[in-house]
Amino acid sequence: AQSVAQPEDQVNVAEGNPLTVKCTYSVSGNPYLFWYVQYPNRGLQFLLKYITGDNLVKGSYGFEAEFNKSQTSFHLKKPSALVSDSALYFCAVRPLEYNNDMRFGAGTRLTVKP
């Protein structure tokens, strides 16, 4: 089955430090991978996507993600974290069997401390 996994429930970083939120995927063929962020009592907001091409994808709010085919990973990164980045982050994959669903990981709660 095509899916993503987020191995960390919680990530804590200090403001100004780099952050990484991890995601691994299990898909057949070329994956379509996404990152979304969810703030309290809000829906999910699209951050970035990987379809093909350059392995380093740049997205909104200074976030980027690195696609690594050999490690089947798609980690979300930011060079310098802000307190306002504190939120719930979801990795997602759209399977190729084309049921039109997008499959989400369980989420990682990022806390950035001042």
Added chain:
Amino acid sequence: ETGVTQSPTHLIKTRGQQVTLRCSSQSGHNTVSWYQQALGQGPQFIFQYYREEENGRGNFPPRFSGLQFPNYSSELNVNALELDDSALYLCASSFHTGDNSPLHFGNGTRLTVT
């Protein structure tokens, strides 16, 4: 540009009752998907509508049904509510039912079944 709006924001129902949740898609979007997000979990795909037809369905029973209207607004109906139906229900629209189209989410309807 008008984003995705959902109503109501909160709802409390009793087990066995029926509920209808509503969604207005982002302008220019013709595809709508519904997701269920239980507490502490990632969103789970319920179904998608494209051109007023169901265009893919996740692992949800038939008592979960939907409609899409000519103006691309949508409804999610749940019959015979169960306690486990308590969740945040998210509507998401996209321009086309393509593999790499990002989803634009509403803020959700929080349903509590007692």
